[in-house]
Amino acid sequence: MAGSVAWNESSLAVAGVKLHLARAGKGRPLLVLHHDTGTLPRLPFYDALAERFDVLVPHHPGYGKSERPDWLRHPRDIAVMYRWLLSELGLSAPILVGLGFGGWIAAEMATSAPRDVGALALVGAMGVKPPRGDILDQALLSYMDYVKAGFHKQAAMDAVYGAEPSTDQLVEWDVCREMSFRIAWKPYMYSQTLPHLLGGVKAKALVAHGDDDRVVPLSAAEVYARALPNAKLEVVKACGHYVEMEKPTELAALVTALAGNA
Amino acid sequence: MHFMYFTEQPMSAYDSKKGLEFGATALMFSNSHFDPVAGSRLYNEYIEQYKLAEAVNFDGIMLNEHHNAPFCMQAKANVFAAVLAAVTERVKIVMLGNPLPLADNPLRLAEELAMIDMISKGRLVSGFVRGGGQEQLATGVNPAYNRERFEEAHDLIVKAWTQPGPFRFEGTHYQHRVVNPWAVPLQKPYPRVWIPGVVSRETIIWAAKQRYPYIALNTSIEATKKIWETYEQAAQESGYSSGPENRGYLQRVHVAETEEKAVANARQFMWMQGEFTGLAHPVWSSPSGYFSPSQRRNFVEFATGRAVSPRGRPDFQQQLDDMQIIAGTPKTVIPKLRRILEETRPGIMALWANDGTVSHADSKTCIRLLGEEVLPALRETGAKLGLNSPFDNNAPVGIRYSTDLRKPAAAAS
Numbered sequence: 001m002a003g004s005v006a007w008n009e010s011s012l013a014v015a016g017v018k019l020h021l022a023r024a025g026k027g028r029p030l031l032v033l034h035h036d037t038g039t040l041p042r043l044p045f046y047d048a049l050a051e052r053f054d055v056l057v058p059h060h061p062g063y064g065k066s067e068r069p070d071w072l073r074h075p076r077d078i079a080v081m082y083r084w085l086l087s088e089l090g091l092s093a094p095i096l097v098g099l100g101f102g103g104w105i106a107a108e109m110a111t112s113a114p115r116d117v118g119a120l121a122l123v124g125a126m127g128v129k130p131p132r133g134d135i136l137d138q139a140l141l142s143y144m145d146y147v148k149a150g151f152h153k154q155a156a157m158d159a160v161y162g163a164e165p166s167t168d169q170l171v172e173w174d175v176c177r178e179m180s181f182r183i184a185w186k187p188y189m190y191s192q193t194l195p196h197l198l199g200g201v202k203a204k205a206l207v208a209h210g211d212d213d214r215v216v217p218l219s220a221a222e223v224y225a226r227a228l229p230n231a232k233l234e235v236v237k238a239c240g241h242y243v244e245m246e247k248p249t250e251l252a253a254l255v256t257a258l259a260g261n262a
Numbered sequence: 263m264h265f266m267y268f269t270e271q272p273m274s275a276y277d278s279k280k281g282l283e284f285g286a287t288a289l290m291f292s293n294s295h296f297d298p299v300a301g302s303r304l305y306n307e308y309i310e311q312y313k314l315a316e317a318v319n320f321d322g323i324m325l326n327e328h329h330n331a332p333f334c335m336q337a338k339a340n341v342f343a344a345v346l347a348a349v350t351e352r353v354k355i356v357m358l359g360n361p362l363p364l365a366d367n368p369l370r371l372a373e374e375l376a377m378i379d380m381i382s383k384g385r386l387v388s389g390f391v392r393g394g395g396q397e398q399l400a401t402g403v404n405p406a407y408n409r410e411r412f413e414e415a416h417d418l419i420v421k422a423w424t425q426p427g428p429f430r431f432e433g434t435h436y437q438h439r440v441v442n443p444w445a446v447p448l449q450k451p452y453p454r455v456w457i458p459g460v461v462s463r464e465t466i467i468w469a470a471k472q473r474y475p476y477i478a479l480n481t482s483i484e485a486t487k488k489i490w491e492t493y494e495q496a497a498q499e500s501g502y503s504s505g506p507e508n509r510g511y512l513q514r515v516h517v518a519e520t521e522e523k524a525v526a527n528a529r530q531f532m533w534m535q536g537e538f539t540g541l542a543h544p545v546w547s548s549p550s551g552y553f554s555p556s557q558r559r560n561f562v563e564f565a566t567g568r569a570v571s572p573r574g575r576p577d578f579q580q581q582l583d584d585m586q587i588i589a590g591t592p593k594t595v596i597p598k599l600r601r602i603l604e605e606t607r608p609g610i611m612a613l614w615a616n617d618g619t620v621s622h623a624d625s626k627t628c629i630r631l632l633g634e635e636v637l638p639a640l641r642e643t644g645a646k647l648g649l650n651s652p653f654d655n656n657a658p659v660g661i662r663y664s665t666d667l668r669k670p671a672a673a674a675s
Contacts, residue, residue, distance in 0.1 A: 139546075139549055139550075142544075143565070171559055174561075177550035181404055181405060182404070
C-alpha cells in the first residue's frame with residue numbers, strides 16, 4: 001500500500017527522551033499525532049498529505065519506536081514535548097492533525113500557544129468528556145476487539161492490519177495500551193480543564209468525526225466544535241473512529257481544504 | 263511449624279450456570295447474582311468454622327481479599343480480621359493479604375492493622391499483596407503503577423509503624439504532609455509481614471530482600487523448588503541464608519470420614535470452573551502494565567487466545583495426581599502431606615480445606631479431622647525435618663532487624 005513518497009526516519013532527543021520521527025514532503029509543516037494504538041509506519045493518508053506538506057509523524061513518547069519516559073504523567077506533557085521538538089526543528093505555525101487520542105494532544109498544543117497554530121484538525125478526538133455516551137474503555141477489551149470497534153467495516157480493518165494481526169502487532173498494541181494507562185487512566189482519556197481553555201484558539205479548525213465512531217461519541221466532537229471559535233464540524237459518512245484509515249482520501253481533502261483556507 | 267486454616271469464603275449460593283453462560287466469573291459478572299441472604303448465612307458459618315479451627319489447634323487463620331467475584335466473599339480482609347481479633351483467643355490472624363496498590367491512602371491501612379493488632383493482643387501477621395489484575399479494574403486503580411505503588415505503600419506503612427510522628431512523606435504515588443496516626447501496632451518493631459504469590463519473580467526477590475517469608479500459593483512441587491532457589495539467591499545477595507522460616511506453602515486438602523466423600527467434596531475445589539480464582543477473563547485478569555515486561559509476549563498471546571494461560575489450568579484428576587489437591591481420610595492424606603513437607607520444606611503451612619458448595623457440616627468435619635488427626639502427625643514430621651516457623655526461630659521481622667547479616671542491610675530499601 002506504500003506509495004512512491006520517500007520517508008526519512010530519524011531519532012531526536014527531547015527532554016532526554018529519544019523520539020522517533022518519520023518525515024516526508026515539502027511545504028508548510030504539518031504534524032500528525034497518532035492514535036492511542038500507535039501507528040503503522042506508512043499509511044496512504046500520510047502519503048497523500050506528503051504531496052502538499054512537510055509532514056512530520058512522530059511516535060509519541062512511550063509508543064511505537066519512541067522511548068518511554070517514566071516520569072511522563074499526562075498527555076499535556078506530550079504536547080509540551082512536541083512544542084519543544086518543533087522549536088528544535090525551527091518550525092512555526094504548524095498544521096496540527098490529531099487522530100483520536102492524538103487529537104487530545106493536538107488540542108493541548110493549540111491551547112498552549114494559540115498564535116503558533118497554522119490550522120487545527122481534530123479527527124475523532126479524545127480529550128473532552130462526551131456529554132452523551134462515554135469514551136470506549138479499552139481496559140475491558142482485547143487488543144483486537146478495541147481496534148475492531150474503531151472501524152465501520154471489518155474489511156477496512158483487514159485491509160490495513162491483515163485478517164490476523166501478527167503477535168508483534170499485538171505486543172505493540174500492549175505497549176501502547178500500557179502507556180495510555182500510565183498517562184490517561186483517570187479520568188479516562190479526557191481532561192476536565194481542556195474545554196475551558198479552547199476558546200483562545202482562533203486558528204481555523206476542522207472537527208471531523210466518523211458517523212459510526214464507537215470509540216469516541218459524536219457528542220465529544222460537538223463540544224470541540226462549540227468551544228473552538230473558528231471550527232467546522234464534518235461528519236464523515238460510513239466511517240468509524242479511524243477516519244484516516246477508513247476514508248484516507250476524503251480526510252486528506254478535508255485537511256488540504258482546511259490548510260488552503262487558513 | 264505454623265499451621266493455618268484457609269478458605270476463600272466462596273459465595274457458593276449463586277447459579278454457577280450463569281457464570282458459564284457469561285463466560286467469566288469476575289469483574290463484569292453482574293452482582294445481581296449475589297444473594298445477601300445467603301451471604302449473611304455464609305459469613306456467619308465462616309466465623310463458626312474459624313472458631314472451630316482455633317479449638318482444634320490450628321495456629322493461625324489465613325485471610326484474603328478479592329473484589330467483584332463469587333469465589334471470595336471478603337471485599338475487605340481487615341473486616342474479618344477485626345471480627346477474629348474479638349472472637350478468637352489464641353490463633354494468629356494472618357492477612358495474605360492486604361492489596362497495597364489498591365489503597366489511595368495506605369495510612370488508613372496502617373491504622374486499621376494497628377487496631378487489629380491491639381484488639382487481638384498482638385496476634386496479627388500483616389501480609390501484603392499486589393492484588394490480581396482484575397482487582398485493579400474493580401477499584402479503578404492504575405494497573406501500570408501496581409508494583410511501584412506496592413513498594414511505596416509498604417515503605418510508608420512500615421515507616422508509620424516504626425518512626426514516631428509527626429513526619430512528612432513525599433513519594434511518587436503517595437504524598438502525606440502529616441503522618442502521625444494515633445494507632446500503632448502492639449507488636450514491636452512491627453507485626454510480621456508475609457508475602458504470598460504465584461508467578462511473579464520480582465515479588466519473590468523483593469520478599470527475600472526484605473527477609474519476609476514468601477508463601478507459595480499451591481504451586482507445583484517443581485515450581486515451588488524454583489521459587490526457593492530464586493529466594494535463596496536473593497537472600498545470599500542480601501547477606502543471609504534462607505531456611506524453612508522464610509518459606510510458606512498453601513495446600514488444597516479436603517478430609518472426610520470416607521474416601522468417596524472426601525473426593526466428592528474436593529471436586530468443589532473446581533467449582534470456580536477450573537481456574538485458580540474463578541473463571542477468568544484473559545483481558546481483565548492481565549491489564550497492560552500489570553505484569554512484568556519480561557512476561558509481555560506470553561500474556562499478550564494468552565489474552566488473544568493464541569496460547570494457554572501462563573498460570574496453567576490442569577483438570578481435577580491431573581491436580582489429584584500431582585497432589586495440587588489432596589483428598590481422603592486422615593489416614594490417606596497424611597502420607598501425601600508428609601511428602602509435600604519433605605519436598606517443599608516450609609516452616610509455614612496453610613491448609614485450604616473447604617471450597618465451593620461443601621456444606622457447613624462437612625466443612626466442620628473436615629476442620630475437626632484436620633486438627634485432631636492430621637496436624638499432630640504433620641507436626642511430628644515438621645519437627646523431624648527441622649521445619650521451624652518464624653515464631654519457633656524468633657526470626658527477625660525484617661532485614662533491618664537482622665543481627666546476623668554478612669554485610670550491612672543497606673541494599674534493602
